[in-house]
Amino acid sequence: MLGIRRISTNRWWHKKKNWILFAIFLFLVFVRISKGSFYKDFYYFISKPFWPGQFQKEIILESIDQEYLIKFNLLKKDNIRLRRILSLQELSNNENISAAVISRKTGSWWRQIILNKGSKDGVEIGNVVIGPGGLLGRVKDTSLLTSSVTLITSPESKLGVWLDRIQINGLLVGLGDDYPSLIIYSKDADIKVGDFISSSPASTLLPPNIPIGIVQSIDETLKSKKTAKISLLAKPHVIDWVQILK
């Protein structure tokens, strides 16, 4: 009887040390299965005070901004110099006029906006109007206090545009809906959906390189030319403030 009792007190599971070892084993199995994620997370916390701080990030971003600004100014000066050599139209940023849209006809045949700045403020017929996103249209008519702008979606609008990817000129024609049509008089032009179009760098009507839109779909049924539907970047039916470029 005494012997049986002694054996039972000496079983391995009665020893605390064994359970501790078992727990450590289980923990190590967990570490193995989780591929050390526990360690990595732990390291995350203990190394946190020594990370490169927000301050350092700001300094680097500021440096990058300054670098871009300097590069941008150099390129702009270069661009203006080259444009003068080639006698092309220039884009002046100094004489922009901000104007509010006071009337908007963006449906049906009449696609126009009326702005609250007129000849009194120096707006002239033929001035280019841009909004958030890019080109909206050209001033067609001015009164003393207002100016009427023909949108590029109007059936009256025809503009020369530039496809940067394939370096080709095209004609952007308003059709009386929200998507003007791009006509390229070359059957072999490698135009693709997603191509970006801007005002032509060689244009005499528009300042160069104003973003206009993106090719949405291509129609290749016509024999001598390719046409594409353009989704405009500037949305005239929601824009309230615009810039008139002089």
Added chain:
Amino acid sequence: MNKFFLKKLSIICFILIPIIFLWHPNWLGFLGVQPYWPLFWLLPWSMINGSINGLIFGLFLGLILDSLTVNDSFTQIPGLMFCGFLFGKIKLHSNILIGHFRYGLICSFGSFLCGTLYFLQILFRNFSDSNSLMLIPSFKNILAEVFLTGFLAPFICSQLLRIFKFSRRRFLQ
């Protein structure tokens, strides 16, 4: 003063047409297209005052609306003059309910006529360029305008007709 306003109510409404044409309330649009506002005024006016008056005021309306739009090459005058003349030939119907529906149908027809005449001008002007491209958006514009004009005409035209008749009666007295 009040009497003056009552007498000239139809002319006051006439002055409001260009304003509403410019206002272009988007919430009232269908597929971005607005009803053809001048017809709502021209129909009751022509029905009361006859074809010749309709023709003349169609011309006046066309002149004003053309001056508000920047499309110099196209004009709304032929459509509005034709509608004014046509509306003058229509006699008032004794049944009010049928009258309401008639206004809708007549205005839809007028809007279709004006839209088609305008579209033909655009087609004629761009004859060589992009005829085929313009067809689908143009049909969409015409149909949306016809639908909206026909939908709103029974509400607006019958009210305007009632007001013009009332104003005319007071004026004749």
